[in-house]
Amino acid sequence: MTDFSQVDSILNKYTNVSESLIPLFQDIQGLFGYLPQEILRYVADKASLPLAQLAGVATFYSQFCFTPPGKYEILVCLGTACHVNNGESMASIIAAETGLAEKEVSADGLFSWQRVACLGCCSLAPVMMINGQVYGNLTHKKISAIIRQLRKESAGGVKI
Amino acid sequence: MRLLLGFGSCGLAAGALTVSESMQKVLADTNLQLTLVGCNGMCFAEPLLQVIDDAGENYYYGNLNEDIASNIAKALLAGQIPQQNLLMQDANDFLAPQTRVALAHCGLIDPENIEEYLWVGGYTALKKAVLMNLEEIIAEVKLSGLRGRGGAGFPTWLKWQNTRLAPGKEKFLICNADEGDPGAFMDRSLLESDPHSVIEGMVIAARAIGATQGIIYVRREYPLAVKRIGKAILQAKNKGFLGDNICGSDFNFNLRLVQGAGAFICGEETALIASLSGKRGMPTFKPPYPSERGYHDLPTNINNVETFANIAWIINNGGLSFGDLSNDENSGTKVFALTGKIKRGGLVEVPLGTTFSKVIYEIGGGLKNGKEAKAIQIGGPSGGCLPGKLLSTLKINYEELASVGAIMGSGGLVVMDDSTCMVDIARFFMAFNKDESCGRCTPCRIGMVRLEELLTEICQGQGKEEYIPFLETLGKHVKSTSLCGLGNSAPNPLLTTMRYFPEEYAAHIKEKRCPALKCQALLDYSIDEEKCTGCGQCFKVCSAGAISGMRKQAYHIDSSLCIKCGMCQSSCLFDAVKISSKGVAM
Numbered sequence: 001m002t003d004f005s006q007v008d009s010i011l012n013k014y015t016n017v018s019e020s021l022i023p024l025f026q027d028i029q030g031l032f033g034y035l036p037q038e039i040l041r042y043v044a045d046k047a048s049l050p051l052a053q054l055a056g057v058a059t060f061y062s063q064f065c066f067t068p069p070g071k072y073e074i075l076v077c078l079g080t081a082c083h084v085n086n087g088e089s090m091a092s093i094i095a096a097e098t099g100l101a102e103k104e105v106s107a108d109g110l111f112s113w114q115r116v117a118c119l120g121c122c123s124l125a126p127v128m129m130i131n132g133q134v135y136g137n138l139t140h141k142k143i144s145a146i147i148r149q150l151r152k153e154s155a156g157g158v159k160i
Numbered sequence: 161m162r163l164l165l166g167f168g169s170c171g172l173a174a175g176a177l178t179v180s181e182s183m184q185k186v187l188a189d190t191n192l193q194l195t196l197v198g199c200n201g202m203c204f205a206e207p208l209l210q211v212i213d214d215a216g217e218n219y220y221y222g223n224l225n226e227d228i229a230s231n232i233a234k235a236l237l238a239g240q241i242p243q244q245n246l247l248m249q250d251a252n253d254f255l256a257p258q259t260r261v262a263l264a265h266c267g268l269i270d271p272e273n274i275e276e277y278l279w280v281g282g283y284t285a286l287k288k289a290v291l292m293n294l295e296e297i298i299a300e301v302k303l304s305g306l307r308g309r310g311g312a313g314f315p316t317w318l319k320w321q322n323t324r325l326a327p328g329k330e331k332f333l334i335c336n337a338d339e340g341d342p343g344a345f346m347d348r349s350l351l352e353s354d355p356h357s358v359i360e361g362m363v364i365a366a367r368a369i370g371a372t373q374g375i376i377y378v379r380r381e382y383p384l385a386v387k388r389i390g391k392a393i394l395q396a397k398n399k400g401f402l403g404d405n406i407c408g409s410d411f412n413f414n415l416r417l418v419q420g421a422g423a424f425i426c427g428e429e430t431a432l433i434a435s436l437s438g439k440r441g442m443p444t445f446k447p448p449y450p451s452e453r454g455y456h457d458l459p460t461n462i463n464n465v466e467t468f469a470n471i472a473w474i475i476n477n478g479g480l481s482f483g484d485l486s487n488d489e490n491s492g493t494k495v496f497a498l499t500g501k502i503k504r505g506g507l508v509e510v511p512l513g514t515t516f517s518k519v520i521y522e523i524g525g526g527l528k529n530g531k532e533a534k535a536i537q538i539g540g541p542s543g544g545c546l547p548g549k550l551l552s553t554l555k556i557n558y559e560e561l562a563s564v565g566a567i568m569g570s571g572g573l574v575v576m577d578d579s580t581c582m583v584d585i586a587r588f589f590m591a592f593n594k595d596e597s598c599g600r601c602t603p604c605r606i607g608m609v610r611l612e613e614l615l616t617e618i619c620q621g622q623g624k625e626e627y628i629p630f631l632e633t634l635g636k637h638v639k640s641t642s643l644c645g646l647g648n649s650a651p652n653p654l655l656t657t658m659r660y661f662p663e664e665y666a667a668h669i670k671e672k673r674c675p676a677l678k679c680q681a682l683l684d685y686s687i688d689e690e691k692c693t694g695c696g697q698c699f700k701v702c703s704a705g706a707i708s709g710m711r712k713q714a715y716h717i718d719s720s721l722c723i724k725c726g727m728c729q730s731s732c733l734f735d736a737v738k739i740s741s742k743g744v745a746m
Binding site: 016019021022026057061062063081085089093118120121125134140 | 348419440501726
């Protein structure tokens, strides 16, 4: 059973839900890690808004996702500076190291990855971000080591 | 003595946190204190420590690690300035040719402490502005000749005046910090390093246009900027620089922070307003301009972060002095994010009218490996790729850039060498703009898809000669028949690469060859037997089974099986995998 009480307290923050859909979705995604469909339905009902309006807004913005991401969400930067510094190869390496296609989540729920437009750390290109932490000057070796380390830490229960 | 450690996003990504911890360990309970500052622009040397001794001399220590930092801290405690190879020799080469207005305090003050901003003269312009009448403020900005630093270069004073004179019971002010250009990070750095200068500029603007409420719209990909600007707003409120009766006057202005949700198009004014209103970020027809009818249908003034960061300086020093900073009909300075194949990449601020070669070769120290710049990309996905031969004469000037097919843009400046394929770059930007098109106008929605498809075919060696005139016609159509700035400029990277690098298109189409060795489908992989140690790493990563051989002997790639994924090359520790692009015989 989903606990809607937390969603209610988020909803109570906003007097005009229709105008506040983006911060509202950001709060919900902060809570669940993604936008669960049942929660979107619940919000639509509560706020008397068409579900289509909510879906229309949510799908427009790349921040919102509709399936749970991996525990370690890898964002591979493909801004211009990363692109000219072989960012696309880094994406292939991450795909090969995790064995995952873009936006796919590993069976153990540990990893998912996706390309993003620019993380703004262009001087360290090529760059990736994992759960808010930026890793720069990537190489094949460095990526393998980071992923290996994350697997190890997760297995050992050590917090990164 | 001041010890300043760069604590911006790139500093932290490069390891500034562990460096600070190791220094704090040494400095704890001593009279030397470490100040955590934003970024002074020398991203190439992060983590970076700046020491200012009591005589005001500057010493920079770059690319620090824990041990070196700890040793420096010990030496400083002992009253010595470490002089060995740790000291950066080229800091002055990078900094001295610059003129810093917007970046004046970046990297020199703790962005999370308003006292430091006040210490460098912060909020004095605001105190002055509350005593000026509204026309005087706008007149001063008009004298300065300041133009919007977000890219389009619209005169700032005129925008302010239009909003001020537009009928409406209230006026609204927005700071556009939705910095979406890939390859640009000026706004991030300003917000992380000197958030109060942006707030001060906004409060002055609010006073001039008669706004009582404002919003800073920040990209969600910038968590540190969000944190610091949020903190700065609270501090400014506590000090009476925001809220009611600002600086003891009858002027009230409240400011809040809103995070974007990841859409490049929201940098366009009307799309930004749609997004703030909880809608899909789709631009609307102008007029009415936001200055007439914007957020909540109120007259709304929207300026970029860097524009606001110049305002306090203009009020303090006078509009005419801002014009005098440059030796050009365009006044003031512009901040650039210098990246790509450059030796000293980072944030650079130079007077308008400066030549590009000065920025790239003097400040940036030239290219990595001493190569020549083949091209620069300026203005991001709306800008253009300009050839290296233009750099020595081309000035940083709105009109000059437009005349060569590019735009000033918000400040992205990516340097490219002979390993960058211009067809691939055009494809990259068309793909970006296709993804970011909101979908409203058919020419942009479908035209961008077609442009990307055709360029992809060319990059894969399937292009035909008739694609060239078609790409040009379609690109021009998309530009002239789309509603907003995105569609109007999206084909620029394509059209400029076609104009300046036609021979690269010809090589891809006629010879099926990529001169920059970038387009993977046109490459041939082989193993250099001299360099190969027979470690077997390439064999392990090859998913196509194209690599064969015995351990401790040179391996071999079967080109008929090779899928050209490049994994063997990136995994080889001995640089033994060679690539070439032979093409087909004519």
